[in-house]
Structure formats: C-alpha cells, structure tokens
Amino acid sequence: MQIADQFAETMEENFSVSILNNEGETQDGYVSSYGFAALIYNIKSKKYILFDTGNDANILIHNLKEAGVAVSDIQKIVISHDHQEHSGGLMGIYKKNPNLEIYVPVENQVKFNRKYPLAQVYGVEGILEIDENIFISGQLGNYLKEQSLLLKTEYGKKILLVGCCHPGLYDIFNAFNCTEDIKAIIGGLHDARSFTCLESVDFIGACHCTRNKDILEIRYPEKFHKIKVGENFLF
Ligand SMILES: [Zn+2]
Ligand SMILES: [Zn+2]
Numbered sequence: 001m002q003i004a005d006q007f008a009e010t011m012e013e014n015f016s017v018s019i020l021n022n023e024g025e026t027q028d029g030y031v032s033s034y035g036f037a038a039l040i041y042n043i044k045s046k047k048y049i050l051f052d053t054g055n056d057a058n059i060l061i062h063n064l065k066e067a068g069v070a071v072s073d074i075q076k077i078v079i080s081h082d083h084q085e086h087s088g089g090l091m092g093i094y095k096k097n098p099n100l101e102i103y104v105p106v107e108n109q110v111k112f113n114r115k116y117p118l119a120q121v122y123g124v125e126g127i128l129e130i131d132e133n134i135f136i137s138g139q140l141g142n143y144l145k146e147q148s149l150l151l152k153t154e155y156g157k158k159i160l161l162v163g164c165c166h167p168g169l170y171d172i173f174n175a176f177n178c179t180e181d182i183k184a185i186i187g188g189l190h191d192a193r194s195f196t197c198l199e200s201v202d203f204i205g206a207c208h209c210t211r212n213k214d215i216l217e218i219r220y221p222e223k224f225h226k227i228k229v230g231e232n233f234l235f
Helices: 003-008 057-066 090-096 106-115 169-175 196-200 213-219
Strands: 015-021 037-042 047-051 074-078 101-105 120-124 128-131 134-136 149-152 158-162 182-188 203-207 232-234
Touching (some): 015 057, 015 158, 037 057, 074 090, 101 128, 106 120, 158 169, 169 196, 203 213
Parallel strands (some): 074 101, 101 120
Antiparallel strands (some): 015 232, 037 047, 128 134
C-alpha cells in the first residue's frame, strides 16, 4: 500500500514516519544496514521528506520500493550530519533524481554544493521550517555539527527525529524550546546516559547507534519501542 493511501482511513493523523534504514530487525521484504534513514509523509503538504539516507543507496532504494514510494516522489532531503551512515545513500538518490532540496548543517554547505551541483543545497544555521509544520534545528554541537527534525501535529503533539544525537539530547530539546512537550523520539541516541529529557516522552524509538538500548528498555518498558526497518508510524 502506498504510504499516502493510509491517510484515507486515518484523517486525524498529520504525518507518517517510515523507517527505511537501521541495523537489526526488519519487516518482510526490507533490508537492514548500518545507519539511519526515515521517510516522512506530510498529509498537509502532500510531500515526502527524507531524513538521512543510510549508508548504501541500493539498500535505501530497495526499501523505498518496498514502501511503495518512487525516488522521484522525494523532493526534500535533510542530512542530520555528514557521517557516511547518514549521508552515504544520498548520491544514489541524486543520480536518479537531482531535482532535490538538500538541507545540511551550514558548515557542510560548500562540500554538498560541490558534490550535488544540480540540487538546491541549503546550509542551515538556526530553526527553519522546511515544509508545513516541519522544522530543522539548524546545526548544533561543538566540533561535530548535527541537526535534528521536529514535526508538529495540529493537535499539539511534537515528534523529534534524530540522527546520532552527537550534540546531546538536552541541547537538541533545548534548540526547539521543548523541554517537556516532545511526545515521540525516533533515531540514534549514541552514548546518551542522562535520560531526564525523556521522562515526558510517550514513545521512545531509540535505534541505530543508541548504546544504552537495554537500559532504556528496562527503565521505560511501556514507552520503549524496538524499531524495525519497514515500520511505519502515524502521528
Ligand atoms: Zn550514526
Ligand atoms: Zn554520527
């Protein structure tokens, strides 16, 4: 079933988030690989936004096909940070569809501009709304710059997508001025050890590089969700 078709039945939802790359378990037909990628469909704008691209374009394109989405359907790609397992799949997508908007941390803008000359590359410094109710934090972190993505539903729910969380969970929550109102988080939490930010989060989809998955699962058994490639969440 096409991702967009699901909304015919669940009109109260605003976004779908599909996991297209992660290491570990998969749903039938999908392939796993080290790294992270998630595809967002925005019901309001009817646009597909890809957050990170995993490590390998062939795997990403295979998983996109499984999700019923064509490479040409993607108009915007957000790269959380310039680590291979987050940006490695981008060239394969670009070769099939160079007509893209690519959003990178501002310090990576020149490099991405050179590498993807036919795309529109935006270097993001601070909060930027890239699509209706979808915001990028802009680059955070001291030496390794990384940005995150926030989805705001019309009924007050906020969903946070993170790449590796190198700048730290606290700084990411703070960048969006959300100390208590993020309801779901999906992505890599790297070696985060302090989870106080997560107390009010209802859905913890910690995956990819998260080192303390076991601790999170024990601490938040009702909220922790083991992410599988091919899973699709509606918010
Ligand atoms: Zn990573
Ligand atoms: Zn990383």
